[in-house]
Amino acid sequence: MKILIINSGSSSLKYQVINYEAREVLCVGLCERIGIDDPSMTHKLSDGKTFKGNMDFKTHRDAVFAMVEKLTSEEYGVIKELDEISAVGHRVLHGGEEFTAPALVTDEVKQAIRKCFAWGPLHNPANLTGIEVCEEIMPGIPQVAIFDTAFHQTMPAEAFIYALPYRYYEELGIRRYGFHGTSHMYVSQQAVELLGGEAEGTRIITCHLGNGSSFAAVKDGKCVDTSMGLTPLAGIAMGTRCGDIDPAIVPYIMKAENLTPDEIDHIMNKESGVRGVSGVSSDFRDLAATAAEGNERSKLALDMFVYQGRKIIASYAAALGGVDAIVFTAGIGENDTDTRARMLENLEFMGVEVDRSKNDGLRAKVADISKDGSKVRVFVIPTNEELSIAIQTVELLGLDK
Numbered sequence: 001m002k003i004l005i006i007n008s009g010s011s012s013l014k015y016q017v018i019n020y021e022a023r024e025v026l027c028v029g030l031c032e033r034i035g036i037d038d039p040s041m042t043h044k045l046s047d048g049k050t051f052k053g054n055m056d057f058k059t060h061r062d063a064v065f066a067m068v069e070k071l072t073s074e075e076y077g078v079i080k081e082l083d084e085i086s087a088v089g090h091r092v093l094h095g096g097e098e099f100t101a102p103a104l105v106t107d108e109v110k111q112a113i114r115k116c117f118a119w120g121p122l123h124n125p126a127n128l129t130g131i132e133v134c135e136e137i138m139p140g141i142p143q144v145a146i147f148d149t150a151f152h153q154t155m156p157a158e159a160f161i162y163a164l165p166y167r168y169y170e171e172l173g174i175r176r177y178g179f180h181g182t183s184h185m186y187v188s189q190q191a192v193e194l195l196g197g198e199a200e201g202t203r204i205i206t207c208h209l210g211n212g213s214s215f216a217a218v219k220d221g222k223c224v225d226t227s228m229g230l231t232p233l234a235g236i237a238m239g240t241r242c243g244d245i246d247p248a249i250v251p252y253i254m255k256a257e258n259l260t261p262d263e264i265d266h267i268m269n270k271e272s273g274v275r276g277v278s279g280v281s282s283d284f285r286d287l288a289a290t291a292a293e294g295n296e297r298s299k300l301a302l303d304m305f306v307y308q309g310r311k312i313i314a315s316y317a318a319a320l321g322g323v324d325a326i327v328f329t330a331g332i333g334e335n336d337t338d339t340r341a342r343m344l345e346n347l348e349f350m351g352v353e354v355d356r357s358k359n360d361g362l363r364a365k366v367a368d369i370s371k372d373g374s375k376v377r378v379f380v381i382p383t384n385e386e387l388s389i390a391i392q393t394v395e396l397l398g399l400d401k
């Protein structure tokens, strides 16, 4: 059974075809700069054979046509006919309170995704476009929407309500939603397996550390708190996002520099985080290299990231009433051995003990990096959002039965 996974962004379209039974990725593709200058496409097969070229994409529709052409082509194809695709799973950023689980796309579901445009203004319209173009080009193939916010919908009100006048929640839907839900769900489920397979009774903290970073507290397999908020700007300082700051800073800077809401939004999303502090880069490899050369602000940016993450982990241990496992995933969590080990320093009082000989040098594979006998297990678990989307799609449609 072949499942197509689509993740459309404002000017991009990423896709994978997964051979479901074998959990095998048959091809990975990326259409970039759709509707802007120099659009291009990369399409890579599992044996490494790759198409890479400039394209003439004006719209997402053009990109979906190009994807279909490659998927079925003699040279780069993985299928002969489109009807070999059993279902399409679409990543959708924001599902608001409407979606607590994957949804088979219908007119009502599309309407509900439209209702969430206000909270995901850059992503949701692109996600819906991807769905609509696929519906048009692949009639009869079921389309499933998988929401980044859905896993977090089990949070209790005390964790998701902001201390603003309650009417903002009631009238504008302002609350914590959380993101990276597919990743937090996937790695927490893997951690449950490593802990013995029974979700009931487990307390897990998942740390998704990438360009965007977020944490989740997962009890009995369900999310009870997460660090991102109404938008993915909240929580820890990230590559270019500021994370949690004193909210009074926003009007203060706007007045001081006479900025519009869009301008301050841009500063907080694109010019802040570890890049803003270091003035060097948003990439942790660059920060580590320059810190090692003596760049004090790169060192400060790394220290801040580690310190803020440690505080979130400790606060989630309190939210969970203890912790059985801490999981690291995504670009930094899987690869930056120093950052993840340092984030857990000072947490020995909670029973967290990292074995540096297991941690150092370990990249992008499943491992337990805690000391033998550590009360809290520390896992590195590579995330696989596409596989998780495929699994959720197949399960929702009952195709595995």
Ligand code: ADP
Binding pocket: 209, 210, 211, 212, 239, 282, 283, 284, 285, 330, 331, 332, 335, 336, 337
């Ligand atoms: P995204 O959130 O865009 O999916 P990723 O999860 O791919 O991002 O994470 C990308 C980030 O991971 C990079 O910006 C970089 O900071 C970090 N990263 C990737 N590989 C390494 C490495 N070997 N050492 C340190 N950091 C790394």
